[in-house]
Amino acid sequence: MAGYCGKLLRINLSSGEIKDEKLDLAMAKKFIGGRGLATYLLSGEIDPGIDPLDSANKIIFATGPLTGSRAPATGRHMVVTKSPLSGTVASSNSGGFWGAELKRAGFDLIVVEGKSEKPCYIFIKDGAAEIKDAEKYWGKLVSDITEELVEESGDPKTRVLCIGPAGEKLSMLAAVMNDTYRAAGRSGVGAVMGSKNLKAIVVRGTGRLVPAEPEQCKQVLEKVRKKIKENDVTAKGLPTYGTSVLVNVINELGIYPTNNFQKSHFGTADKVSGEALAEKYLVKNMACYGCPIACGRYSKVGDVEGEGPEYETLWAYSANCGVDDLAAVIKANKWCNEYGLDTISAGATIACAMELYEKGIIKPDEVDGPPLEFGSSEAIVEWSRKMGAAEGFGAKLALGSYRLAEEYGMAELSMSVKKLELPAYDPRGVQGHGLQYATSNRGGCHVRGYMISPEVLGLPEQLDRFSLEGKALWVKTFQDLTAVIDSLGFCLFTSFALGVEDYTDMFNAIVGEEWEPGRMLEAGERIWNLERMFNLKAGVRPEADSLPKRLLEEPISDGPSKGHVHHLAELLPQYYKERGWDEQGIPSGTRLSMLDIA
């Protein structure tokens, strides 16, 4: 066995049954692994129409064939389930070390079904698993429980994946955390774990992962490592400032959403930038498993320390909330990590609440905490904690911006797509990226088709961010390639230096195959369509391929990108065409047959 372990661990929390299953390798390769394979299994094993918090939902923790290998930056795993936030398929990605450990323990993926009567956790060591009691851990914060579970295992090399109180309380914004600071953040996947009374999955693996073709592998990896070392982004930019370097870039272009997307330029952004972070609070870099890039930030302010904040977090809690206090953002990030919350959605939900408060729609007497005012450092910190603890008005915030705004009859003030909060780029100033927001299978997501790369950073080539020409094909290509990278087990940041040929070469050498890059991309397209079909069956219709009204109708009011709206109405039909879908946005029978998922 090379690349794949060839084994799936199936755990039923209702019956207590634990089963080792042999992985159908042909099926695994058809969907590559990770995101693709788990989506395939989920599609076949649950009715897409179920309530995501019902015990009939399943949650899959999936590694890729290259996770835990010698290839660079392969510490990734996916958490795949039906999302309670958006009702779409959820595939939330995380780095760190837990995924690699699961491979060394002998499993490609874990499928968790049913619901435990009492709080429990799963303990896995070298091919064997048990369900253990977690009553004494329920209610604990992520860093505490991680420390205690490692201690209880008796082995300091044990890796912990867990939910914090937010997941326990079924927050729509709950993340699944691992290695204390890493997050499978989006889509409320933590609530699914919480609904099953599953607090953690603890893994220790001492197995060795050997490539199919060791000589070939050695050569390919030498070539790939050289590319990463010689690329400015992976060798200089990311290691020096992390993702936070983007704050000033995006702001200088005037696409830095401010005050819940009411403006797009933040005057004091430099105070909450990557440069400011490096100057004031950065302690050291952090790297995930086998990663030469080491983009992680470990920061400290007073007695608050930990990994982060990332660019998205900096944005969500600063400009989007009108706050320019970096220390407060670090503290808000820390609460999200400890309670297990998606920093993007948490910050964006607070921003939405701030606009509702500003407009007098949320009244002061409803708010049992700091006034929800734009610019308030106190508000972003305390409301993150209250959201994580589901305390008072915080329990409403914990449902996300869409449900919050909808309750007040102002759903259009939730800056979200398919109820997933939009990240840190104003699509009115980046047309292709806006198309990605509207069409991503999990909702308002930036990372599954990161058009900022060509439209802003000029990688692989510089596109005109305001132009519509050719964008539909670019978006499709980025989406398909991202599905490949996610499913293989790589970190997306390798894609600044590597191309699909490199990923294919590494797959071939490690798994023992002879694929062409075209076959990889086709698999990516297959995965994308599979996710689309799941969503359609789940009742998420093409009408949801949209953007908030503000971004379609109101031009950017300030800054260098002033005057632009997003032209989705023109781009969407082109996108459906490129995807081979009908005019309604439904994958055609022909396309599905071609991809062999009819």
Added chain:
Amino acid sequence: MVVEVRLFATFRKGRFKKREMEFSEGSSLDDLLKRLKISKKEAGLLLLNGQYASWKDKLAAHDVVSIFPSLGGG
């Protein structure tokens, strides 16, 4: 003519964050880069008044120039 120059990330080391600089009429971004001792290769992202620019572009009075090294993020 006076132009505002903003530097970011590693370009700030040994230089400045924001400064007004004087250039003669007809000067280009290339002249500006040369004066700051930033090579064309190093300059990853060049913005003129928030829009993409190349080193060949000419400067005008009161322009705002933003210079970033090669970048990536998410």
